[in-house]
Each structure stands twice: as structure tokens, then as C-alpha cells.
Amino acid sequence: MPDVDHMYEAQGGGDAPNIGDFVWRPRYAKLWWAAVPIYWLGMAGSLRFSFLAQFYDSALAGFLTVFFFPPLVSLILGFGFLRKWLEAIPQSGEQSQAFDDSCFMSDRFGPSGMPCEFDPLDARSGALWVGNTLNPLNAGYINRAS
Incomplete structure (x- = not known):
């Protein structure tokens, strides 16, 4: 060490x-x-x-x-x-340039500019995705609790 x-x-x-x-x-x-x-x-x-x-x-x-x-x-x-x-x-300026790389950051954000895990327009966000039938904002949402 x-x-x-x-x-x-x-x-x-x-x-x-x-x-x-x-x-x-x-x-x-x-x-x-x-x-x-x-x-x-x-x-x-x-x-x-x-x-x-x-x-x-x-x-x-x-x-x-x-x-x-x-x-x-x-x-x-x-x-x-x-x-x-x-x-x-x-x-160091070299460390800050590594995070500004557009190739590095391009896959981290969804179509609306939010991180892909929280973007409702990105399918990678799981149940938050608007197209998911478990999302209450989806037209095909079925309330299975009642």
C-alpha cells in the first residue's frame, strides 16, 4: 500500500x-x-x-x-x-473530461433527458414505463387489487 x-x-x-x-x-x-x-x-x-x-x-x-x-x-x-x-x-482536468464524453453518457439518459431508470418514456425503467400495463398511466392498466 x-x-x-x-x-x-x-x-x-x-x-x-x-x-x-x-x-x-x-x-x-x-x-x-x-x-x-x-x-x-x-x-x-x-x-x-x-x-x-x-x-x-x-x-x-x-x-x-x-x-x-x-x-x-x-x-x-x-x-x-x-x-x-x-x-x-x-x-485534475483529466478526470472531469472523462465524464463529459458523449459516448459515455449517451446510454445513461432516456428520451426525455432523465436517467433511464426513472424515465417513463424509456422501456428500461421497468414498471415506470408508460407502455407497461402495470403502470397506472397506461390505457390498458387493470387494477388487480379490486
């Missing part, structure tokens, strides 16, 4: 962003990750201590449960990484 960092440099994209720089390194991320186990340990302690149970039964604790949910924390902190990673991907 090729090294991702060298692949970015070879393609002229510069250095690939490191996810740790976004998820672990900022001070707010460290504080947030440190607060997550404290919150969940407090919730486990609420089973034993009634004063904690009163707090964890409140509506505020419900909001804090979402705020300190570890997958959500990683998604929010990883958003900056995703943005930088997408910026670092090199843009």
Missing part, C-alpha cells in the same frame, strides 16, 4: 493533513476529550449516589449526554480535518 503522504507530495498537493492535529492537538479538543470520561463516570456514579441521580435525571443532563457522546465529539472535531483533507486533494 503506497504511503499517503508521499502520494500527496508527488501529485503536488503538499502535505497531507494529520487527523491528530484536529482531533487531539487543540486545547479545546483536549478539554472536551478530558470532560467526556468525567461526565460518563459521573453518570455511572449516579446509580450509587442520589445527589448525582437528581442531576442526571434532569433535562440539562439530557443535553449534556448528547454533547459528551464520544462519536459525536469525534465527528465535530474531525470536521476541520475533513475540510483540509478535501482541499489537499489535487484537482
Whole structure:
């Protein structure tokens, strides 16, 4: 498997962003990750201590449960990484030309310009085709349910 960092440099994209720089390194991320186990340990302690149970039964604790949910924390902190990673991907004109090829796209669309799977004028759309007797828009449609 090729090294991702060298692949970015070879393609002229510069250095690939490191996810740790976004998820672990900022001070707010460290504080947030440190607060997550404290919150969940407090919730486990609420089973034993009634004063904690009163707090964890409140509506505020419900909001804090979402705020300190570890997958959500990683998604929010990883958003900056995703943005930088997408910026670092090199843009190539050759890839966009491959999709503009008229031979490639000619069989993907039906007579009305819609994708062939959804075009009611194209027989490849199955039951959506106007000529299909299972289509309610067909003159020969028979309601078999009644």
C-alpha cells in the first residue's frame, strides 16, 4: 500500500493533513476529550449516589449526554480535518473530461433527458414505463387489487 503522504507530495498537493492535529492537538479538543470520561463516570456514579441521580435525571443532563457522546465529539472535531483533507486533494482536468464524453453518457439518459431508470418514456425503467400495463398511466392498466 503506497504511503499517503508521499502520494500527496508527488501529485503536488503538499502535505497531507494529520487527523491528530484536529482531533487531539487543540486545547479545546483536549478539554472536551478530558470532560467526556468525567461526565460518563459521573453518570455511572449516579446509580450509587442520589445527589448525582437528581442531576442526571434532569433535562440539562439530557443535553449534556448528547454533547459528551464520544462519536459525536469525534465527528465535530474531525470536521476541520475533513475540510483540509478535501482541499489537499489535487484537482485534475483529466478526470472531469472523462465524464463529459458523449459516448459515455449517451446510454445513461432516456428520451426525455432523465436517467433511464426513472424515465417513463424509456422501456428500461421497468414498471415506470408508460407502455407497461402495470403502470397506472397506461390505457390498458387493470387494477388487480379490486
